[in-house]
Amino acid sequence: MRIRFAAMVFTSAILRRRAVVAGFQVAAGPSSARTTRSISRSAPLSAAAEGGGGRSSAAVADKDLLTKTADGRPQKSKPTALDTNPPKGTRDFYPPDMRLRTWLFDKWRSVASLYGFSEYDAPVLESEDLYTRKAGEEVTQQLYNFVDKGDRPVALRPEMTPSLARMVMAKRGGLTLPLKWFSLPQCWRYERMTRGRRREHYQWNMDVWGVKGIEAEAELLSAMVTFFGDVGLTSEDVGIKVNSRGVIGEVLTELGVPEEKFAATCVLVDKLEKVPLDAIQGDLEELGLERSTIEKLTSVLTNTSIESISAVLPPDSEAVRQLKRLLDLCDAYGIGDWVTFDASVVRGLAYYTGIVFEAFDRKGVLRAIAGGGRYDKLLETFGGDPTPAAGFGFGDAVIVELLKERGVLPSFEGSGFDSVVFAMNEDLYGVAVEVASKLRRAGQTVDLILENKKTKWVFKHASRNEAKYCVIVAGNEYENGEVSVKDLAVGEQKAVKIDELEDWAKGVAG
Numbered sequence: 477m478r479i480r481f482a483a484m485v486f487t488s489a490i491l492r493r494r495a496v497v498a499g500f501q502v503a504a505g506p507s508s509a510r511t512t513r514s515i516s517r518s519a520p521l522s523a524a525a526e527g528g529g530g531r532s533s534a535a536v537a538d539k540d541l542l543t544k545t546a547d548g549r550p551q552k553s554k555p556t557a558l559d560t561n562p563p564k565g566t567r568d569f570y571p572p573d574m575r576l577r578t579w580l581f582d583k584w585r586s587v588a589s590l591y592g593f594s595e596y597d598a599p600v601l602e603s604e605d606l607y608t609r610k611a612g613e614e615v616t617q618q619l620y621n622f623v624d625k626g627d628r629p630v631a632l633r634p635e636m637t638p639s640l641a642r643m644v645m646a647k648r649g650g651l652t653l654p655l656k657w658f659s660l661p662q663c664w665r666y667e668r669m670t671r672g673r674r675r676e677h678y679q680w681n682m683d684v685w686g687v688k689g690i691e692a693e694a695e696l697l698s699a700m701v702t703f704f705g706d707v708g709l710t711s712e713d714v715g716i717k718v719n720s721r722g723v724i725g726e727v728l729t730e731l732g733v734p735e736e737k738f739a740a741t742c743v744l745v746d747k748l749e750k751v752p753l754d755a756i757q758g759d760l761e762e763l764g765l766e767r768s769t770i771e772k773l774t775s776v777l778t779n780t781s782i783e784s785i786s787a788v789l790p791p792d793s794e795a796v797r798q799l800k801r802l803l804d805l806c807d808a809y810g811i812g813d814w815v816t817f818d819a820s821v822v823r824g825l826a827y828y829t830g831i832v833f834e835a836f837d838r839k840g841v842l843r844a845i846a847g848g849g850r851y852d853k854l855l856e857t858f859g860g861d862p863t864p865a866a867g868f869g870f871g872d873a874v875i876v877e878l879l880k881e882r883g884v885l886p887s888f889e890g891s892g893f894d895s896v897v898f899a900m901n902e903d904l905y906g907v908a909v910e911v912a913s914k915l916r917r918a919g920q921t922v923d924l925i926l927e928n929k930k931t932k933w934v935f936k937h938a939s940r941n942e943a944k945y946c947v948i949v950a951g952n953e954y955e956n957g958e959v960s961v962k963d964l965a966v967g968e969q970k971a972v973k974i975d976e977l978e979d980w981a982k983g984v985a986g
Contacts, residue, residue, distance in 0.1 A: 603630060720798055
């Protein structure tokens with residue numbers, strides 16, 4: 477009897493197992509059944525190996541099961557809080573910031589247009605070797621560079637001039653010289669941040685290619701001064717120091733330094749404004765320069781008049797002749813009170829070959845505002861033909877700080893809409909849409925209130941955004957075919973026929 481009972485239990489268990497498997501295969505479909513069989517054949521029998529004698533379920537094998545469930549329900553991990561700060565050294569541009577940036581760019585574009593320059597642009601991502609010209613230049617140590625997925629070394633541009641040179645070379649002889657081009661690129665440098673110095677900035681670049689004479693530099697300096705005047709600065713706020721790499725070259729020749737070391741020496745001398753002589757001693761030794769050579773050079777570079785520098789240079793100095801010509805042209809442009817000679821201005825880029833200049837805060841609160849010079853040999857370093865060129869770079873961060881410092885930066889908190897239009901009730905919203913459309917066709921900037929708001933809120937919103945007019949669509953006025961228009965500057969309110977709104981808008985625009 478016991479044997480028969482045991483057989484019945486065993487048979488019942490087999491039937492139940494087959495029913496479960498069959499049910500799973502029906503629910504999952506043929507593909508899942510095949511997968512199930514495959515997994516069953518290949519899965520490691522970890523439980524058997526440990527003496528369990530059968531397959532181990534994932535739930536049983538998971539030792540952390542209790543930490544993942546509560547009351548039988550899976551636990552959701554809390555998402556990591558988002559860091560809302562932009563990467564260090566970079567900026568977000570909220571609407572007021574964008575209004576400031578647009579205002580500044582418009583000023584730059586306006587001046588460039590006055591001087592007959594054409595705008596161009598280039599990719600922010602360039603080949604790394606475009607910037608690794610000379611060892612020792614700070615720019616080569618400050619690159620945001622990486623190897624892309626095509627195994628190409630690339631970098632975010634730290635300056636625009638090499639990209640311009642690449643573009644000129646790409647056209648070979650297809651461009652008619654002289655070129656007068658400008659750009660407003662975003663540039664990236666991983667450097668120590670100070671007031672007015674970030675790791676990304678926008679820069680106004682103006683360049684003249686194909687003009688050998690000093691006239692190119694004079695035109696560039698005049699454009700720079702025109703901008704300063706346009707934003708409310710005077711020659712008491714800003715000065716422009718000028719010098720020539722030729723001065724340094726002639727002094728180095730007198731000191732017996734080979735010409736091939738001139739550019740690297742200039743890069744080191746430029747660093748002396750920021751660090752003591754001891755800090756660059758190792759670099760000097762690499763160049764084979766004696767400390768005494770640099771000391772003699774720096775003593776010469778303390779000269780601040782053409783007469784004093786002429787006394788230590790050869791009588792027929794080409795550098796002195798160019799500097800005198802430049803200062804004469806600055807007087808002709810009417811900017812002589814902005815420009816001063818200073819032999820200490822060197823500029824840190826190795827590609828400069830002649831006149832160099834730097835705009836500075838006369839109060840000495842801020843670092844260099846802008847800088848540039850002549851770079852006749854840059855194209856040669858890329859394998860191109862010798863081409864005379866001069867230009868400057870003018871960053872956005874320092875000039876904004878200077879304008880704040882002098883109290884001449886306009887406010888950009890408000891959007892400055894011409895009109896805010898709103899309906900007193902929902903039934904009149906369609907009329908408000910019609911009114912806003914008429915004003916926009918007339919050229920006004922219009923903020924149409926899209927929700928049902930209280931009148932007090934609307935007027936506060938209009939004031940906060942520095943709107944000029946508030947146009948109210950109300951029941952009584954609409955029955956007469958009119959809207960109420962309030963001049964927010966003087967507080968006066970009047971009725972204007974809806975059919976005459978476009979004429980009104982053109983009239984108040986002057």
